[in-house]
Amino acid sequence: xxxxxxxxxxxxxxxxxxxxxxxxxxxxxxxxxxxxxxxxxxxxxxxxxxxxxxxxxxxxxxxxxxxxxxxxxxxxxxxxxxxxxxxxxxxxxxxxxxxxxxxxxxxxxxxxxxxxxxxxxxxxxxxxxxxxxxxxxxxxxxxxxxxxxxxxxxxxxxxxxxxxxxxxxxxxxxxxxxxxxxxxxxxxxxxxxxxxxxxxxxxxxxxxxxxxxxxxxxxxxxxxxxxxxxxxxxxxxxxxxxxxxxxxxxxxxxxxxxxxxxxxxxxxxxxxxxxxxxxxxxxxxxxxxxxxxxxxxxxxxxxxxxxxxxxxxxxxxxxxxxxxxxxxxxxxxxxxxxxxxxxxxxxxxxxxxxxxxxxxxxxxxxxxxxxxx
Amino acid sequence: xxxxxxxxxxxxxxxxxxxxxxxxxxxxxxxxxxxxxxxxxxxxxxxxxxxxxxxxxxxxxxxxxxxxxxxxxxxxxxxxxxxxxxxxxxxxxxxxxxxxxxxxxxxxxxxxxxxxxxxxxxxxxxxxxxxxxxxxxxxxxxxxxxxxxxxxxxxxxxxxxxxxxxxxxxxxxxxxxxxxxxxxxxxxxxxxxxxxxxxxxxxxxxxxxxxxxxxxxxxxxxxxxxxxxxxxxxxxxxxxxxxxxxxxxxxxxxxxxxxxxxxxxxxxxxxxxxxxxxxxxxxxxxxxxxxxxxxxxxxxxxxxxxxxxxxxxxxxxxxxxxxxxxxxxxxxxxxxxxxxxxxxxxxxxxxxxxxxxxxxxxxxxxxxxxxxxxxxxx
Numbered sequence: 002x003x004x005x006x007x008x009x010x011x012x013x014x015x016x017x018x019x020x021x022x023x024x025x026x027x028x029x030x031x032x033x034x035x036x037x038x039x040x041x042x043x044x045x046x047x048x049x050x051x052x053x054x055x056x057x058x059x060x061x062x063x064x065x066x067x068x069x070x071x072x073x074x075x076x077x078x079x080x081x082x083x084x085x086x087x088x089x090x091x092x093x094x095x096x097x098x099x100x101x102x103x104x105x106x107x108x109x110x111x112x113x114x115x116x117x118x119x120x121x122x123x124x125x126x127x128x129x130x131x132x133x134x135x136x137x138x139x140x141x142x143x144x145x146x147x148x149x150x151x152x153x154x155x156x157x158x159x160x161x162x163x164x165x166x167x168x169x170x171x172x173x174x175x176x177x178x179x180x181x182x183x184x185x186x187x188x189x190x191x192x193x194x195x196x197x198x199x200x201x202x203x204x205x206x207x208x209x210x211x212x213x214x215x216x217x218x219x220x221x222x223x224x225x226x227x228x229x230x231x232x233x234x235x236x237x238x239x240x241x242x243x244x245x246x247x248x249x250x251x252x253x254x255x256x257x258x259x260x261x262x263x264x265x266x267x268x269x270x271x272x273x274x275x276x277x278x279x280x281x282x283x284x285x286x287x288x289x290x291x292x293x294x295x296x297x298x299x300x301x302x303x304x305x306x307x308x309x310x311x312x313x314x315x316x317x318x319x320x321x322x323x324x325x326x327x328x329x330x331x332x333x334x335x336x337x338x339x340x341x342x343x344x345x346x347x348x349x350x351x352x353x354x355x356x357x358x359x360x361x362x363x364x365x366x367x368x369x370x371x372x373x374x
Numbered sequence: 375x376x377x378x379x380x381x382x383x384x385x386x387x388x389x390x391x392x393x394x395x396x397x398x399x400x401x402x403x404x405x406x407x408x409x410x411x412x413x414x415x416x417x418x419x420x421x422x423x424x425x426x427x428x429x430x431x432x433x434x435x436x437x438x439x440x441x442x443x444x445x446x447x448x449x450x451x452x453x454x455x456x457x458x459x460x461x462x463x464x465x466x467x468x469x470x471x472x473x474x475x476x477x478x479x480x481x482x483x484x485x486x487x488x489x490x491x492x493x494x495x496x497x498x499x500x501x502x503x504x505x506x507x508x509x510x511x512x513x514x515x516x517x518x519x520x521x522x523x524x525x526x527x528x529x530x531x532x533x534x535x536x537x538x539x540x541x542x543x544x545x546x547x548x549x550x551x552x553x554x555x556x557x558x559x560x561x562x563x564x565x566x567x568x569x570x571x572x573x574x575x576x577x578x579x580x581x582x583x584x585x586x587x588x589x590x591x592x593x594x595x596x597x598x599x600x601x602x603x604x605x606x607x608x609x610x611x612x613x614x615x616x617x618x619x620x621x622x623x624x625x626x627x628x629x630x631x632x633x634x635x636x637x638x639x640x641x642x643x644x645x646x647x648x649x650x651x652x653x654x655x656x657x658x659x660x661x662x663x664x665x666x667x668x669x670x671x672x673x674x675x676x677x678x679x680x681x682x683x684x685x686x687x688x689x690x691x692x693x694x695x696x697x698x699x700x701x702x703x704x705x706x707x708x709x710x711x712x713x714x715x716x717x718x719x720x721x722x723x724x725x726x727x728x729x730x731x732x733x734x735x736x737x738x739x740x741x742x743x744x745x746x747x748x749x750x751x752x
Binding site: 042043044046047048051148151152183184185186188189192265266267268269270271272308311315317318 | 413414448449453454455458459460461462463465466479482483486490502504507508545546547548551552575576
């Protein structure tokens with residue numbers, strides 16, 4: 002009996018996970034079909050990769066906030082690290098690997114690795130803190146990363162890489178080029194059509210998160226979230242599991258950053274500021290803490306929304322705010338949630354009735370047949 | 375709950391579709407010119423100035439009865455990512471000629487799109503050197519930053535405006551940094567003495583460190599290659615400590631008199647290098663300033679003048695090349711490129727302008743603020 006129960010509950014989460022994968026794949030297939038039919042506006046076409054980026058950002062932040070239970074306000078910092086490291090590597094390899102797709106894949110991996118390294122470095126001091134303190138320190142971290150990259154100069158010429166901080170202290174040989182030029186940031190990158198890669202990356206991230214959450218480590222992480230002292234008392238290694246969640250989240254944000262960079266020809270560190278971190282946090286809160294499918298939908302919806310509201314011209318951001326508040330009120334309103342639940346129960350009852358009626362009919366028919374014989 | 379979310383999404387999509395399609399196109403038969411600019415947020419004063427001036431110019435051109443134009447501006451909130459979205463929205467509208475972006479960072483992103491899509495672009499005010507670099511169909515109406523820095527140094531040197539110069543610039547924006555770099559290079563070449571170099575970043579509002587360093591090093595001229603919002607704070611804080619050197623700005627300083635709540639007496643004597651002066655007495659300028667003032671009740675700045683010139687330059691090139699409204703963006707692109715590489719244009723911001731590699735050649739004018747208005751220096 003016990004075994005059976007466990008099987009059923011497992012199936013339920015697996016099923017729910019597959020619905021989430023299904024939504025992502027369906028969105029991809031529908032967009033591809035519409036694009037092939039030429040029915041997609043340039044605006045929406047241009048938004049596809051940013052949507053993928055923000056979806057990954059949202060689910061990775063949801064891992065930190067929803068699963069690990071730590072409020073991080075510096076998530077854009079990891080995105081920034083990933084974007085710049087990924088783009089620099091991609092530009093360095095331009096002559097070696099002329100094909101854009103493998104270069105993008107390498108830059109995604111590099112972005113993820115660099116962001117993970119930074120994640121470890123930040124995690125060591127930060128994860129000793131709790132609650133508000135952690136939020137403040139991550140906030141500072143995001144700003145520090147922004148300042149560092151704004152003051153970074155990296156150039157490439159035949160003698161190799163040159164690097165300096167604050168001022169450009171090197172001269173490039175003939176034919177060399179600046180990769181990161183301080184406040185000017187990155188420029189002259191080639192855009193890559195990376196929607197399909199973005200979708201694959203979303204699926205990969207979802208898979209990693211779902212597997213993590215359902216694993217022994219995931220349960221340890223959630224135990225830490227729910228009651229740290231109780232978890233510690235049963236021998237769960239706090240630092241290890243917190244670090245695990247935090248670093249995985251950072252690495253995903255790094256990959257998202259590298260993907261973001263591939264979609265633009267120029268990039269400044271100032272893009273990845275506090276506002277971007279908060280934007281992603283809004284996606285997470287709106288989608289529901291710990292609810293990955295909610296994050297996916299919220300991130301996609303809220304990335305498209307301000308653009309769809311262009312028809313309101315001057316009142317666009319006002320309309321955006323009102324819609325945002327409206328969605329928050331409605332989706333998190335217990336009365337409406339109850340009502341929906343009741344409808345569901347009614348529907349369930351209806352379908353159950355129908356099934357019973359059908360069964361009855363069948364029985365009647367069968368007995369009639371038998372009698373006919 | 376999920377159903378509700380799905381329903382909301384569907385609703386939103388419908389709204390978007392409705393907004394997208396709608397009725398018959400009222401702009402049929404007109405050449406569609408589109409541009410992105412900050413109509414909201416930090417730099418909105420520039421975006422709105424450009425949009426308004428472009429609309430005035432289009433009205434005038436249409437009244438001439440020849441080619442009919444229509445201009446549309448989309449908001450990019452001074453953000454590269456949003457600028458690309460705005461640009462795509464304009465493409466959906468059917469933009470045939472682009473006025474690029476108003477500000478530099480968004481401009482770098484949209485100019486690449488212009489280049490790839492083969493839509494001709496002439497920006498009124500995205501002054502970064504990287505804007506036209508490597509893109510054959512992207513042009514500037516304003517000076518490139520490097521040009522401004524060097525010209526400022528040259529001007530200060532020639533007019534002997536200062537012996538000890540302090541520079542305060544914003545290190546995290548391309549615009550300020552670009553002008554600073556070329557100013558320093560030119561200053562070294564001319565032998566100008568720069569005694570203090572200090573920086574600040576976005577969001578700074580206390581400049582006491584920078585100002586005191588300039589004061590303590592005995593600077594008699596402070597060069598401010600920055601935007602007017604920060605400049606206004608610096609002027610205020612200098613006045614507070616009774617430090618009154620000469621101030622020299624560039625085109626980002628333009629707009630300081632229109633800033634709400636700014637005491638214009640603080641800007642008395644501030645010099646700036648800009649190609650346009652609203653108090654010039656020639657017919658074109660007087661006419662433009664009058665119209666702009668009637669409509670919007672403020673004096674147009676240099677960005678407005680550049681935008682006004684953009685429309686007229688595009689009009690001149692279109693007329694010369696025989697562009698019609700039924701041509702595709704790519705056809706127009708090729709025709710306009712040919713024109714802009716050979717033609718000369720005279721407008722509000724200069725006489726006999728020519729373009730080479732997308733960069734404009736025109737002569738800057740030195741301006742000084744006197745009694746709350748800009749007056750020509752020479």
